Amino acid sequence: MASNIKMDDKDRLIVRLLSNDARMPVSELSRQVGLSGPSTSERIRRMEAGGIISRFTVDLDLTALGYPLQAIVRIKPRPGNMHIVEDMILNEPGFLDCDKVTGEDCFVTRLALRSIADLDPVLLPFHDKAETNTAIIKSSPLRGRMPV
Known part of the structure; x- marks a missing residue:
């Protein structure tokens, strides 16, 4: 699904930071992006609604789970x-x-x-x-x- 949302540099930075750590607190995310917490949260909600962000996930260590x-x-x-x-x-x-x-x-x-x-x-x-x-x-x- 293609999104009609125009992304700016702040949106791209949010996506990059969340892709590295999906559990990053909004307070830390907003600090690194240089926006307020509510503004950062709104951008995340907008990207979720637009289909740019579809889920938050974890990166599993398959070796630790027994699959080396x-x-x-x-x-x-x-x-x-x-x-x-x-x-x-x-x-x-x-x-x-x-x-x-x-x-x-x-x-x-x-x-x-x-x-x-x-x-x-x-x-x-x-x-x-x-x-x-x-x-x-x-x-x-x-x-x-x-x-x-």
Whole structure:
């Protein structure tokens, strides 16, 4: 959904600060932005109403939760299996993200794993319906950067 809200530099700074720490108190946020608390709160409400900010979230440490490995899995459904494969992805809780993409593959996903041994049991059910290509993630030098 495209927003009709015109954003100024203060709005962009609010978004950038909240993207780094969604739990930042309005008092600290307004101090860093250089506005009053009520003015900062109003800007946040306006951006929420306009769809620019849709939710506040947390950044989880998957390793601390017992998932030290992640994999990028590209999935190319066999003819006639697109919706079946999409449902399989949505119903497998290990998949963290899924993007429908153009090109050779139809889906690019991110999978959380407790161990490398967990990979085959997750992907085996897909092999009748799709081709998969997997890469284990070594590190993520850039994640979730805001373009504003």
